[in-house]
Amino acid sequence: MNISLEKIRECLLEEQLLKEFTTTEGWSLSVPASLDHKLFDALSYDSRTVSSSTLFFCKGLNFKEDYLKKAVDAGLEVYIAEQPYDVAASLGIIVTDIKKAMAVLSMAFYDYPQNKMKLIGFTGTKGKTTAAYFTKFILDHATNKKTAMLSTMNSTLDGQTFFKSHLTTPESLDLYRMMAEAVDNQMTHFIMEVSSQAYKTNRVYGLFFDVGIFLNITPDHISPIEHPTFDDYFYCKRQLISHAKTMILNRDSDHFQLLKETAELHQTPYIVYGNQQLETDYVYQTTPDDSLAFSVTAKEDKLGIADEYHLRLGGDFNKGNALSAVIAASLVGADHLSCQLGIQEATVPGRMELLTHTNGAKVYVDYAHNYDSLKNLLTFVKEEHPDGRLLVVIGSTGNKAISRRKDFGTVLSELADIAILTTDDPADEEPALICKEIADYITAPIQVETITDRAEAIAAALSLSSAQDAVVLAGKGADLYQKVHGEDTPYEGDYAIADRLIKENGADVFNPKK
Missing domain, CATH: 3.40.1390.10 (MurE/MurF, N-terminal domain)
Incomplete structure (x- = not known):
């Protein structure tokens, strides 16, 4: 080069x-x-x-x-x-x-590597990683694993070996270097999450996608060092629409009409999906006797994808993510069978991972880290466990997305029975002070504990649980680092900690430092 x-x-x-x-x-x-x-x-x-x-x-x-x-x-x-x-x-x-x-x-x-692969970009406040993984599983079947992916949790440039990315969307210099490496690895498709910051800071300036997907929009990343207002955040997100050859839009998203008008203004062809019939090209509906299945219907099935699909991930919100992936993959060449197999096999590190405590309580590990994703997760878990309590371990990031602290307090007030506040990428802030801010926004008379050591917080939640309960470990997912004072500090991981504590201690009192 x-x-x-x-x-x-x-x-x-x-x-x-x-x-x-x-x-x-x-x-x-x-x-x-x-x-x-x-x-x-x-x-x-x-x-x-x-x-x-x-x-x-x-x-x-x-x-x-x-x-x-x-x-x-x-x-x-x-x-x-x-x-x-x-x-x-x-x-x-x-x-x-x-x-x-x-x-x-x-x-x-790097000789314009984006022109040598089919490029798929996901944006939205929540669901980007899950939808990206769904798409990769589909395209792995369709292309014999010639699909690269840049994701918040894991990235791959050869379709098979994964690494942790420091930014949802890398700096442009790193992005094109990675794309060039994917081309050298004979990848034919490249999936990436496109953050609002990527447009605000021109990391993807001049980049066009074969397919862009706008999943949803709710307030997030509102802070002095990210987006000063929701308007700025939403505007940056919408830039994907004018930089895609074809857009996929979620009819159920807030402000859908503006998304549609933006596509029409820029003359970007678009396909609409959702769980309602009005103004929707592809509609998904939950199968009544199977919570992990959904059916897809269409007024005019040009892509040949109307059929029934089966998931390994729970939650109705994942059905919309799955359908967006099916449409995206179909637009870049995936066949119908690959779509069905990919959706059926897809798993996402740190998303809806499930453990069973020796006392019978269910333990959910999920990356939910903003208002909508946390509310959807807790709503789903509460519906799955109507006879038990909901125990939630959660923290909030330091130096960014300050508005999440109020959001988490609001959701915990609505849905949690016990909230254990802890550390989650504190950066330059004191974890205890972040926890206090969350606690100050909890208005319901629920039990609230602050345990800044995250492993000890998980141990406490397991100790407090009983047979009918559900424990939710939210925010970190499969992340193996805590961001502290500019450094990636190794972290065992929520799932690994919970799994270890259950195996080591059974139903006894937990000691995370054992």
Whole structure:
């Protein structure tokens, strides 16, 4: 992989991003003659990983000129930034928007890998990971496991080996590097979750999807460092609609009419699914005698997918996610049998995983981490266990999505019998203070405990449970890290902790440190 200065100039001019080239000789809009044949064989935004043939991006709110000076001392010759810096570099490429420039140049450097695969993008407040997994299971059948995926919980570039991604949607430089690796691995399809931040910070600037799926929208990620308002959050989410060749829209989503109007404004063809007949192309209905089955009907079944499907994951909300995946996979070539088999076999790490305590209580592990997903989860579990109590272990993230703390207090007030508040990626905040904020929003007279050690909180919930009860471990899912002060601190995982405690201690008093 390499890119020339002339190609860089061409790409930036095409997107109207280039301000000027700056050297010790002055400013220009032409490539300096002395660097006319300069080739870059690496891109980086980490000043610790540079050489003379690296194009270095000066990006980020925390970027300091000192980082650039150290990179130049290490041999860096050319940087790209939104302003000139007084450093001894051979060339500064000055642009109007560094994040857009990084996206444009990254796709060019990696030879536009997005055009060599079918690209599927999911957005929504909840359900993105589950729907992405459903789609991958379907396409694994249809393509003989030639499907890559970028997901909040797990990602794969060869269809089979998985790794943890730090961001729901990676920085553009990393995104195109991963896409190029998937192409090298002979992947034919690429599924990814597209976050609101990806559009707000231009990580996916200029990227178009073969199929985009808008699952739902409810307030989330509202904070000073993410989205200042719901309007800003929703607007960023809607950008997927104008960057997809075909959209799939959920008729049951809040603000559906605006989603539909957005698709029509941008002349993006769309397919509507949901559990009601009005304005819906594909309708799903629960099979009365089987809570894990649903049927799909259509006014005009152009995709040939109207039939009955069986799930391994409980909850009516997963049926809508499954149908969105069936439609998406069908649009990129999956056959009907692959759709049925994929849906029937799909499992999602940290989603609706179930354990049985020795005393008979059921233990659910789920990634539910915002208002709607938590409410749907607790509603489902409560309906499944009408004769017992609902015990919920939950925390809230630090430094972001501050509004969730009130949301969790509201849901716990409505549905929980016992709430055990604990740690969940506290970042730079004190877990106890986050728990107190949640507790302050609990208005119902339920039992509330604060145990900041998450393993001890899980142990306490198991100890307090009895035969008819259900214990819900919410928020972390299959995540094996806690984000603390900027570091990914290893964490055993909710399911592993609960499984270990049940096996080690039986129905006795639990000791998570045993």
